[in-house]
Amino acid sequence: MTTHVSPQFHVVHDDQFTSVLRSASTLFDKFYQQLYDKAKWLHVNEQDSTSDDLYTFDDYWDAPPTSKQKTKKIKESQKNTACHTPLNPNRNVALSETLKTKLEKRELQQENGTLNVASKVEHGLPYGDPREPHRAVENIKYNLVQVNNYSVDLEH
Amino acid sequence: MFCAVGGHWQNGVTKQAIGVITQTAQTILLHAMSQWLGTVNKEFWTFVVRHASTFHNASIHCDIGKSPHHMFTSLPAPWKLEDFCIFGSPAFVLDKRLQDGDSLPKWRARCWLGVYVGHHWCTLEMSQSYTTQ
Numbered sequence: 001m002t003t004h005v006s007p008q009f010h011v012v013h014d015d016q017f018t019s020v021l022r023s024a025s026t027l028f029d030k031f032y033q034q035l036y037d038k039a040k041w042l043h044v045n046e047q048d049s050t051s052d053d054l055y056t057f058d059d060y061w062d063a064p065p066t067s068k069q070k071t072k073k074i075k076e077s078q079k080n081t082a083c084h085t086p087l088n089p090n091r092n093v094a095l096s097e098t099l100k101t102k103l104e105k106r107e108l109q110q111e112n113g114t115l116n117v118a119s120k121v122e123h124g125l126p127y128g129d130p131r132e133p134h135r136a137v138e139n140i141k142y143n144l145v146q147v148n149n150y151s152v153d154l155e156h
Numbered sequence: 157m158f159c160a161v162g163g164h165w166q167n168g169v170t171k172q173a174i175g176v177i178t179q180t181a182q183t184i185l186l187h188a189m190s191q192w193l194g195t196v197n198k199e200f201w202t203f204v205v206r207h208a209s210t211f212h213n214a215s216i217h218c219d220i221g222k223s224p225h226h227m228f229t230s231l232p233a234p235w236k237l238e239d240f241c242i243f244g245s246p247a248f249v250l251d252k253r254l255q256d257g258d259s260l261p262k263w264r265a266r267c268w269l270g271v272y273v274g275h276h277w278c279t280l281e282m283s284q285s286y287t288t289q
Binding site for chain 1: 191192241242245246247248249250254255267269272
């Protein structure tokens, strides 16, 4: 409490709020208690609980659950909370392998002359291989069916 | 400051001053609400706006060396910064009979508890009074 006293009005000011009986910590403690009650997975002992699905945060990282039920529950929770989903280190590798496979397959097709018409048009290649005229025609027919929903018999 | 109807951009100085006062009042009121829960609430917004305005008008500009009140009226501000107290803080006011020199019964409270809501024209104002236990 400050010692400031107004001479005219005989007022003592409590600038530090020391005389307030209901301090701010009362509300904060209430909030903390609510958080503590809701976050049971932080403090509830697994041995004392009767629930089979209960697991604690530390136990999960020390020894990942092996039962099917726990694994299924964890996968569902990871789907629901994307921010908690651990990153898959193989994801980038898988993507790069897929891209690499596509490129290799296209190179092989280009070498063998088995690219379809759309790919050859895209890459500026001739439509058919002169050594395999029937395959080129089949590719043309296939692409026409896919795009225009009708086929043209180019053999006649 | 005057501006056309709807031409708020023509009144930038006033808008800026209103923004400064509003933000100051918001900060003061939130601090008081956090310090004295259940007593100081948002119904004190009129007092806190006037307190922030008075505090702003009494504050001396660092470059000019004058307060807004001094620049507007050419007279020094009637308030001193040391006279301001923390908004929303408890204030114990001596009973009027004791101020006048009279006596009170022995077990009667000597003062009453009020909330400091600022002073206007050098007048202390108490919005609410609480009798001491």
